[in-house]
Amino acid sequence: MQSLSSAIHAALMTAEPRAKCFATRDVARRWRRGELSWQFDVTMPEYPARPDEPELLAPNKMPKRGKFGSERARIALWHSLAHIEFVAIDLALDMAGRFGEQMGDEFVSDFLYVAADEAMHFALLDRKLKSLGNHYGALPAHGGLxxxxxxxxxxxxxxxxxxxxxxxxxxxxxxxxxxxxxxxxxxxxxxxxxxxxxxxxxxxxxxxxxxxxxxxxxxxxxxxxxxxxxxxxxxxxxxxxxxxxxxxxxxxxxxxxxxxxxx
Structure with missing residues (x-):
């Protein structure tokens, strides 16, 4: 049986956004089903894997969105929200994998639930961008999250x-x-x-x-x-x-x- 920490680590080190969403939801589902062992034999990474795009910029280097009514500003809004949710997947996974052994079963269950939610949020926002003729990674994103x-x-x-x-x-x-x-x-x-x-x-x-x-x-x-x-x-x-x-x-x-x- 795969260890809990190994499964979480694998999801954190999945860079491609769609694959990360699938991996995250799979970890949460397998944990709920009792298919992962309560072992913390793999150390969480200092930084999770990231896709080649979007380009990550310092907050003061981010381009201005412009007025909300413009198409450019609308796309920039949805792209920014998608990036926040994408990073939030890793934040929740890391919380469960890094501190779960210390904090216990309920803690792990709660934050894997959060991770699965964040994956679903990202998927919704990514589909929204595609409906606007765009996609996640097309614009620069906040590099400090x-x-x-x-x-x-x-x-x-x-x-x-x-x-x-x-x-x-x-x-x-x-x-x-x-x-x-x-x-x-x-x-x-x-x-x-x-x-x-x-x-x-x-x-x-x-x-x-x-x-x-x-x-x-x-x-x-x-x-x-x-x-x-x-x-x-x-x-x-x-x-x-x-x-x-x-x-x-x-x-x-x-x-x-x-x-x-x-x-």
């Missing part, structure tokens, strides 16, 4: 604090406005995709918050103050309003966490 994972690779509390509870939580804040713009432009199909992603991301942030709070409690630390300390130490940037307080609260992330450190 893996940085938070790499910086926190030795600390599960820091990884949970930064990736689900800051980066994914930010998605809860910004997606509703994007959804409204897409719907106002008459793209109901695109709006349905974003609504599905938003619903799923509430659950994803909830998984991260749940496991962070449990871990903090095992250390005897107040979760809110521990989270703030880790964010100040590991997050390069600011926790910025406006916040989608209702979605964050649905994910278990109350204002006690973030209100007094927001800029």
């Amino acid at each position: 893996w940085e938070a994972a790499h910086t926190t690779r030795h600390d599960v509390a820091a990884r949970l604090a930064i990736v689900p509870m800051v980066l994914e939580a930010r998605g809860l804040d910004v997606t509703p406005a994007t959804l409204d713009r897409v719907r106002a432009a008459g793209d109901e199909h695109g709006a349905r995709i974003l609504a599905r992603i938003l619903d799923d991301e509430i659950r994803h942030v909830g998984f991260g918050t749940k496991h962070f709070m449990r871990f903090a409690e095992t250390l005897g630390n107040p979760p809110e103050s521990m989270w703030k300390t880790l964010v100040q130490r590991y997050f390069r940037g600011a926790v910025k309003p406006p916040f989608n307080d209702s979605a964050r609260l649905a994910a278990g992330l109350s204002r006690e966490f973030y209100a007094d450190i927001a800029l």
Whole structure:
């Protein structure tokens, strides 16, 4: 029987996007069926495999999208979202493979569930791009999205604090406005995709918050103050309003966490 860590490692080192989606969903399915052994005999890579395209650029080198109503701006939006979801597949896989032995069965199940969701999100967005006569990889993409994972690779509390509870939580804040713009432009199909992603991301942030709070409690630390300390130490940037307080609260992330450190 293949080990859990070997299967996750293989998915992380699959570069081609369609193949990575299949590999990720296969790992999650085999884990649910009991077809992978609880062994962590393969170390997770420092960096996952990446396709030759898109070209990855520093944030300050990314081209401007332009006004939302233009075709160029619409394609740039969907391409950017597809890239975020593609990297999110690896973030969830790495979470399960890197910290699963330490954190236990439920942790692994939760984050493999997230990985399968992210693969489905990417597939939806990739099909959206193709319906517009484009494809993932055709435009440059943000090259710094893996940085938070790499910086926190030795600390599960820091990884949970930064990736689900800051980066994914930010998605809860910004997606509703994007959804409204897409719907106002008459793209109901695109709006349905974003609504599905938003619903799923509430659950994803909830998984991260749940496991962070449990871990903090095992250390005897107040979760809110521990989270703030880790964010100040590991997050390069600011926790910025406006916040989608209702979605964050649905994910278990109350204002006690973030209100007094927001800029």
